[in-house]
Amino acid sequence: MSDIKSVISLLCKHLKFSFNVNIRPEHFRLAKFDKTEESAVVQMWELLYKICSEEFPKLVEDDVVNFVKMSLAMMGYKNIEVYCLPADMSHGSQELLLAFGWILATKNVLEHSVDKSLRHSPLNMEFNNVNQAFVNSPTLQIHKSGSLESSLNSVLWFAGRIRQNINAISELAQARISVATKVHEGTTNVSGLPHLSVSETLLIRNPKLLTDYLSQVSEKYLLIETHKLWGKKCHIFWEWMESVIAEKESKGDLSNLSVDEKRTMFLVVDNLKNKLKCLLTKYENITCNEELQSLQGVPRCLLQSKETNVEMAHLIDDVGKQLEQLKDDLEQKEIEITVQLHDFARKMDHTVVLFPQD
Structure with a gap:
């Protein structure tokens, strides 16, 4: 347990890369003993909010407490005490820490975040899509009345346009594949790699683009290294979480809810x-x-x-x-x-x- 501070610092670094949340090891230490100093409760709510926002992006709302409780319920979290925490974030850092540990252990949120980040990074990019802008197509006039013959002609015209667009998309996709194949064949065993991608070949032809590319890749490299190191040392964190559970159990039987907690529970339901x-x-x-x-x-x-x-x-x-x-x-x-x-x-x-x- 002597390395727990460095391991939690590593976890905080990982959370910063993955969810852009500013949390410090001191917040974890305070949460273990259910303290409220240094905005420990607010920071734990914010951490859970960022994680839940990634899990349920279409359900995000501004009410942090309500959204986190709803997300935990949908995930299947069965510890009732967390649903009884007040909306003013006045206390409950220990319960929030336990909820965070449960999410970390059962939902693989760090692995999913790393996978998502790498999929949308230059490391997984065959073509350079930076300069490609989305163009809204003009709205076509829809004929809502007229003779049966003119209406059928309108339907056939739209069907022809759709067929033409589908064929054009297919031809462009085949052209992209053909270009990529030629690039792969022409860059075989370059720099010790099987071949280069189209975007990597563009960097060789335009060295001025390397600065931005290296900046993006360096950030992903740090994320990968942090995740690898976390995988080797996460067992220390889980041993520490056992001490958090022991700290909670040392307070005695807290299964009976107060009237205010039951009222809060009713509101959650x-x-x-x-x-x-x-x-x-x-x-x-x-x-x-x-x-x-x-x-x-x-x-x-x-x-x-x-x-x-x-x-x-x-x-x-x-x-x-x-x-x-x-x-x-x-x-x-x-x-x-x-x-x-x-x-x-x-x-x-x-x-x-x-x-x-x-």
Whole structure:
């Protein structure tokens, strides 16, 4: 345990590279003994917030405490005490440290962060995409009325444009592959490597670009070295975490929740239920809008000719079946999450949670 300070310093360095969070070994030491000095509680909340934001990027909200609690619940964290912590971040650094250790041990967040960082780095780049800008395509006019013949011609015209674009994309992809193959064949065994990528060949032809490239690569190199060293010494951190658990257990039986803690727990459950409803509603609206968007290019006269146009009738029937299937899937997901919330509520002593039937 003599090396624990250097190991935690290494972990703080890793967290800085991976999640851009400024946390120091002193915060971990204070959290072990459930102290509040030097903003230890706030720093632990901030650390969990950054990690949870990477795990659930589409659910991020500004309320740090509520978002972290919701994320922990979705991950399956079953330690009730953390859900009873107050929203003012006045105490609870030890519980937050235990939650961080659980995430680190069960979710492999450091490995996932390193993998994601390297995938989007110059080390994994065949082509140089720095100067490629996204260009919005002009909005095409959609004909919503007219004769049946003109409407069909409009549909056929759009189908032709789509086919033309798909062919152009395929040709460009083949051209890129052909160019990359020529570069690979022409750079065989260069610098002791099997071959060079297109972006690496560009650096050889344009040495002025090396400064920016080396700056980006150096940062990734430090991340890789830090992660390798952490893999060798992380067992020391886990031994220290055992002492954190022992410190908590030394306080005695804390399983009975106070009235304020139970009230906070009820709010967490209510927030989870309301968040679930909002997400399901949002998902249902997005799905419906996507289905409607796919039909906006079909003229109104075609949608009204169900009896005379068999193919269009089949198309509408298929879309209807897809919508029904999506609704069934949403209902099934809501039932599953409600069951999980009931199971979560039953773990609390001397409490009753009512879920109204919609």
